[in-house]
Amino acid sequence: MDIPVGRELGDFLRSRRARIRPEEVGLPGHGRRRVPGLRREEVAHLAGVSVDYYIRLEQGRGPSVSDAVLDAIGRVLRLDDTEQEYLRTVARPADRRASGARRTSAAGSAPQRVRPGLRLLLDTLDRAPAFVLGRRMDVLAWNDLGDAVLGFSQLPPEERNMPRQVFLNPLTRELYPDWPAVAAETVAHLRLDAGRHPQDRRLATLVGELSLGSEDFRRLWADHQVKEKSYGSKRMVHPVVGELTLPYETLTVPGEPDQMLVVYTPKPGTRTEERLRLLASWAATPNGC
Structure with a gap:
């Protein structure tokens, strides 16, 4: 529907x-x-x-x-x-239905792909956690430090989705001390995506799943806030290295308007930068030991 x-x-x-x-x-x-x-x-x-x-x-x-x-x-x-x-x-429903139909026709039913050059770019950002978000805020790719911070590789592929993690994974509330703000920002961006792609059945299914599973999501979705995920800062409490303060920048991928490169940019000389170095070292050690 x-x-x-x-x-x-x-x-x-x-x-x-x-x-x-x-x-x-x-x-x-x-x-x-x-x-x-x-x-x-x-x-x-x-x-x-x-x-x-x-x-x-x-x-x-x-x-x-x-x-x-x-x-x-x-x-x-x-x-x-x-x-x-x-x-x-x-x-302008006619315009956006036509636009959505063209994108659906161009993309078909195939999953979103991250081109090789973008994956190489991710790997060069060895001092900054980074990942790529696609439609519906699905997580498409990440670098090693991004994985060490957010644990994408530990999730089943169908759960690598930011809204699903924020609202349906109870551990997320422990990860983000400012969880209410993170939740509101997530819904505001998802609402913007929904406006651009009214015929996306997978998005409609995701919204239904989140609405059934989270009262907080239902309340925020009904508020109709819309917001670009452009830049900001997030606080996290990582289970290995403790609290991190991570400013971030979000860049639209050239040639892929439905993909965004998210890069956390820790300030030089801060405890967060030091803790990320420790986390990178920990993640590079076999079995995290």
Whole structure:
């Protein structure tokens, strides 16, 4: 089953309306309101479109909508660049269905592959944990230090997926002291992927599995946050070397828009850098002894 298009658009717009207080956009904030945030009529007025047009758009049954209208709605709802891109994607189901169909036709049913040159690049990053994520945040490849930090090779192939590990593996909560933030970031990126690929049956299956298995995932998925996985920092408590503070950079692989190279970049001279050297040495020793 595909991810519902009209409902996805409507739920996203309603969630963005709910977070805007009327006084933030120059409207009176007093008086009784049945729902938090802006009313549909208020969004339509501020965006310069008719109320009927906006209601049909939110219900997913409107005509093809222009960039100018989407930009106006985005300004009213104070969308950031990623949210605005997501709005444009989900507001044009015909375009994204065609795009998704072309990608599906091009890729077929074969699993995603990491080209040899990228694998060689991973191996040259011997001082930085690194790995490649594909569609649905599947883990496609990694270097030795990335494996030593996150243990990808110890997982069955079907479990090498970041959302599945974050929400269905209880050990992940021990690995990440800031687990709530990691969980929210993971869902926000998965939601962005879902917007770009509405016909991905494997993604729909994954979302269903996570929804059944995790109340936290259901709550975060319903919040409709979207976010690029671009850069940031994660704290981890590794079972061998202890706490690590790992800034990271995420780069889209040239020629492979659905693959991302994630590189953890420990600051020179820190305890984390020292502990990663110890971990690399430990991992290179047979049986970790």
